[in-house]
Each structure stands twice: as structure tokens, then as C-alpha cells.
Amino acid sequence: MTARERKRDPHRCGACGTQFDVTYFDDRKGSRDVGSGLVEVPCPSCGRPRSVALPIGAEKTMIVEVDEAEADEGGGG
Numbered sequence: 001m002t003a004r005e006r007k008r009d010p011h012r013c014g015a016c017g018t019q020f021d022v023t024y025f026d027d028r029k030g031s032r033d034v035g036s037g038l039v040e041v042p043c044p045s046c047g048r049p050r051s052v053a054l055p056i057g058a059e060k061t062m063i064v065e066v067d068e069a070e071a072d073e074g075g076g077g
């Protein structure tokens with residue numbers, strides 16, 4: 001049994017600028033390319049959907065995590 005490979009794709013919300021990672025399991029087996037599709041991932045901060053290209057089937061295991069490495073606390077008014 002082999003461990004499933006977890007992929008991580010960094011993204012940035014174009015609306016609020018929040019950086020977040022989309023992680024998922026790539027269930028593609030062998031070298032056969034099943035293609036990829038666009039999945040609408042809601043921004044974890046503002047909820048605005050963002051189109052992300054994922055391998056077919058990967059959206060079932062998709063997890064969205066906010067990247068808090070660079071928190072920007074600007075004085076927004």
C-alpha cells in the first residue's frame with residue numbers, strides 16, 4: 001500500500017488579497033492523464049469564488065487553508 005500523495009497549490013484572492021493554500025489528494029493512477037477541471041473554490045476570508053484547476057476527482061478531497069504566514073494588518077478604513 002502506498003501513501004496517497006497530497007498536493008498543495010498556493011492561491012491568492014483577487015478581491016481581498018488573502019493568501020490561501022488549496023490542498024488535495026491526487027488520485028490519478030499511473031501515467032494516464034484523466035485531465036483537469038475548473039473548480040470554484042470560495043475564498044476562506046471573503047467567500048468570493050475563485051476558479052482553480054484541479055485534476056478530475058481531486059475536488060472531493062480538497063481542503064482550503066488560509067496561509068497566515070504573512071498577515072497584513074493594515075489600517076483599513
Ligand SMILES: [Zn+2]
Pocket residue numbers: 013014015016017018043044045046047048
Ligand atoms: Zn477573499
